[in-house]
Amino acid sequence: MTNLYLxxxxxxxxxLTETHLKAYRDTFNQIVGREPSDDLIKSVWxxxxxxxHRVILKDIGADISLLEKTVEEFxxxxxxxxxxxxxxxLPGVNDFLESLTFNNQHIGIITGNTKITGEQILQxxxxxxxFQVFGYGDNKNTRAEIVRSAxxxxxxKKLIFNKTIVIG
Numbered sequence: 001m002t003n004l005y006l007x008x009x010x011x012x013x014x015x016l017t018e019t020h021l022k023a024y025r026d027t028f029n030q031i032v033g034r035e036p037s038d039d040l041i042k043s044v045w046x047x048x049x050x051x052x053h054r055v056i057l058k059d060i061g062a063d064i065s066l067l068e069k070t071v072e073e074f075x076x077x078x079x080x081x082x083x084x085x086x087x088x089x090l091p092g093v094n095d096f097l098e099s100l101t102f103n104n105q106h107i108g109i110i111t112g113n114t115k116i117t118g119e120q121i122l123q124x125x126x127x128x129x130x131f132q133v134f135g136y137g138d139n140k141n142t143r144a145e146i147v148r149s150a151x152x153x154x155x156x157k158k159l160i161f162n163k164t165i166v167i168g
Contacts, residue, residue, distance in 0.1 A: 002106060002161050003105055003161050003162055003163045003164070004106045004108060004151070004154050004159065004163070005105055005108065005165050005167060006109070006147060006167065007107070007108070007109060007110065008109075008111055008167070008168030009121055010111070011045070011168065012090070012167060012168030013093050014087050014088060014093075014121060015090055016087065018085075019078070019082060020045070020081075021041055021042075022077075023074055023077040023080075026077050027073045028060070028062075031066055031069055031070050031073055032060065032062040032066060032070070034060050034062065036056050036059065040055075040056060040060075041056065043055070044056060045112075047143075048146075050071055051141070053070045075116075078117060082117070082120050087125040089125050106159050107131050107132060108132060108134060108135065108154065109133070109134050110147050110150050110168075111135070111137060112137035113136060113137055115136040132154075133151075133153045133157065134150060135148075135153065147164075
């Protein structure tokens with residue numbers, strides 16, 4: 001029985017906690033002049049970039065008109081941090097992906113990251129070769145839309161599967 005396995009990236013396949021925290025801190029210090037707490041930053045992980053930044057701006061009492069600017073600057077800083085740092089693949093990830101591949105399962109990505117950032121992470125972590133299907137946060141408002149996008153990508157590629165299994 002062939003299934004479609006959809007994985008989140010951050011915290012599921014790789015650990016980018018410090019990388020993302022630094023990019024968030026630097027972005028908000030530069031644009032707003034205030035640094036959100038690590039707890040606040042972590043509380044928005046799993047949201048799309050726009051939704052997460054909206055929550056942070058509101059929580060620190062900053063002008064919501066800075067939303068687009070903070071998202072753009074964060075994405076730039078995050079990509080710089082990813083390019084200059086090491087990406088730690090979480091224990092067991094490679095073995096599990098190898099096993100799924102060996103057993104002819106379909107494997108995909110679902111992430112709130114943009115396509116550019118998501119691909120950068122997967123390439124730098126040497127994981128991209130495992131994935132056939134992609135759902136990124138670009139122009140998506142909810143996680144459900146990202147999952148739907150990945151499933152539609154699978155159907156568009158004429159993949160046949162019994163179940164969709166979301167991990168992360």
